[in-house]
Amino acid sequence: MLSLLCAVTVMTLDAAGGEDSPVQPLRTGAVAVFGPLQTGAATAFDPVVGAVETIGELRQLRDENAALQERNDELAAELATTELDRNRLAEYDALSEASAIGGFDLVPARVVAVGPAQAFARTVTIDAGAADGVRDDLTVVAAPGLVGRVLSVGQHTATVLLAVDAGSVIGGRLDRSMELGFLRGNGSLGSDGALSLDLVDPDAVPAAGDTVVTWGSRGGAPYVAGVPVGEVVQVRTSAGEQSVTASVRPFVDMSAIDLVGVVVGPADSAERSFDRSLP
Amino acid sequence: MIVARVAVTVLLVLVTVTAQVGLFAHLSVAGVVPDLALLLVVAAAIVRGPAYGTVLGLLAGLCVDLAPPADGVAGRWALALAVAGWLAGQARGDARLSAVATVVTVAVSSLAATSIYALTGLVLSEPGVSVARALEVLPVAVLYDIAITPLVVPLAMLVLRRLDPAPTRW
Numbered sequence: 001m002l003s004l005l006c007a008v009t010v011m012t013l014d015a016a017g018g019e020d021s022p023v024q025p026l027r028t029g030a031v032a033v034f035g036p037l038q039t040g041a042a043t044a045f046d047p048v049v050g051a052v053e054t055i056g057e058l059r060q061l062r063d064e065n066a067a068l069q070e071r072n073d074e075l076a077a078e079l080a081t082t083e084l085d086r087n088r089l090a091e092y093d094a095l096s097e098a099s100a101i102g103g104f105d106l107v108p109a110r111v112v113a114v115g116p117a118q119a120f121a122r123t124v125t126i127d128a129g130a131a132d133g134v135r136d137d138l139t140v141v142a143a144p145g146l147v148g149r150v151l152s153v154g155q156h157t158a159t160v161l162l163a164v165d166a167g168s169v170i171g172g173r174l175d176r177s178m179e180l181g182f183l184r185g186n187g188s189l190g191s192d193g194a195l196s197l198d199l200v201d202p203d204a205v206p207a208a209g210d211t212v213v214t215w216g217s218r219g220g221a222p223y224v225a226g227v228p229v230g231e232v233v234q235v236r237t238s239a240g241e242q243s244v245t246a247s248v249r250p251f252v253d254m255s256a257i258d259l260v261g262v263v264v265g266p267a268d269s270a271e272r273s274f275d276r277s278l279p
Numbered sequence: 280m281i282v283a284r285v286a287v288t289v290l291l292v293l294v295t296v297t298a299q300v301g302l303f304a305h306l307s308v309a310g311v312v313p314d315l316a317l318l319l320v321v322a323a324a325i326v327r328g329p330a331y332g333t334v335l336g337l338l339a340g341l342c343v344d345l346a347p348p349a350d351g352v353a354g355r356w357a358l359a360l361a362v363a364g365w366l367a368g369q370a371r372g373d374a375r376l377s378a379v380a381t382v383v384t385v386a387v388s389s390l391a392a393t394s395i396y397a398l399t400g401l402v403l404s405e406p407g408v409s410v411a412r413a414l415e416v417l418p419v420a421v422l423y424d425i426a427i428t429p430l431v432v433p434l435a436m437l438v439l440r441r442l443d444p445a446p447t448r449w
Contacts, residue, residue: 011354030345117310123348167406
């Protein structure tokens with residue numbers, strides 16, 4: 001009985017306290033303990049997870065292997081042009097970097113823990129924290145586009161609120177018409193993890209296929225401007241409402257994110273950053 | 280002995296809470312992962328009774344509430360798991376529980392804990408919590424907990440019994 005009262009007390013204190021909640025030190029302590037544990041566990045479990053996936057793929061791999069061997073012979077003949085292809089690829093890489101998330105300084109991080117659906121919040125832990133220059137309200141991106149924003153920071157880990165979380169609101173801009181709107185998550189990951197876009201201008205009609213990028217806030221927090229978020233897949237207009245609602249599919253597959261980057265600044269200010277000289 | 284008992288229990292809580300968001304995130308069904316902390320609490324309650332189950336539920340729940348990537352008001356899992364621990368403790372008879380009785384205990388506790396967590400979310404109007412969504416998640420969560428029970432609960436009960444072979448006989 002006492003335990004139940006205790007739980008209710010903690011809840012009341014935390015709910016009433018807000019940012020200065022007396023539970024905050026406890027939370028900081030828990031982050032200090034569980035953050036490194038999660039990072040360690042992710043490293044330790046990596047071979048296990050890999051092995052499980054490998055077993056499932058064995059048969060498929062055998063077929064692929066036969067096909068690839070055939071292909072290999074053909075490709076040997078084309079080897080002479082490899083250098084050209086490599087240069088082309090490097091150019092493409094540079095181009096996509098410049099258009100997508102270029103110009104920002106990123107702190108690379110891996111996702112080490114994912115919040116369960118039972119908790120109703122779409123959050124993940126990444127293995128970069130205050131020691132790596134990560135702060136609250138920084139934008140988190142992956143190669144295809146926006147992932148979310150930093151919610152809280154531990155010494156070596158940080159919690160990220162995914163864009164598809166039901167509590168997430170992001171200012172967005174349509175690339176073709178430059179119209180502004182707000183993107184809200186629907187709380188589900190995977191194929192039905194869509195964002196709804198409410199445009200400010202009721203006369204503006206987004207088209208399916210339009211790309212939505214972040215609108216950006218003052219000082220780049222919580223979201224920097226110009227990061228691709230997703231693609232408009234469906235448009236709904238209802239007579240009674242003031243605005244048009246479009247359904248946006250995020251570019252990033254939120255159920256399978258691994259390597260992400262935290263945008264720490266526009267210039268070379270990262271304490272730990274991508275080494276661009278690597279091939 | 281008491282130090283060893285507390286140390287092993289703390290270790291079990293740390294392992295379950297970490298595995299739940301780490302390893303099992305790779306094995307999620309529609310985003311739902313098995314509630315390992317709940318299974319640990321149920322196992323403890325079956326072995327040691329409702330009082331122990333409730334206290335362990337409170338502590339393990341607090342860990343789940345505070346460990347990243349948890350967000351929102353703390354204390355909700357603490358309440359949910361404390362109730363689950365108390366419920367599971369009621370199932371303890373003098374005789375050892377049969378396998379079926381254990382599974383039923385897990386099912387009831389899991390249903391209670393997940394519901395309480397969702398309900399407190401509704402009361403506190405946390406974002407993302409809706410009745411429809413809760414009804415979607417509930418059956419998956421309970422079924423997954425039951426599915427993983429044979430792998431976790433007997434092991435946890437074995438460890439807890441080793442720690443304290445005959446807790447109630449004096």
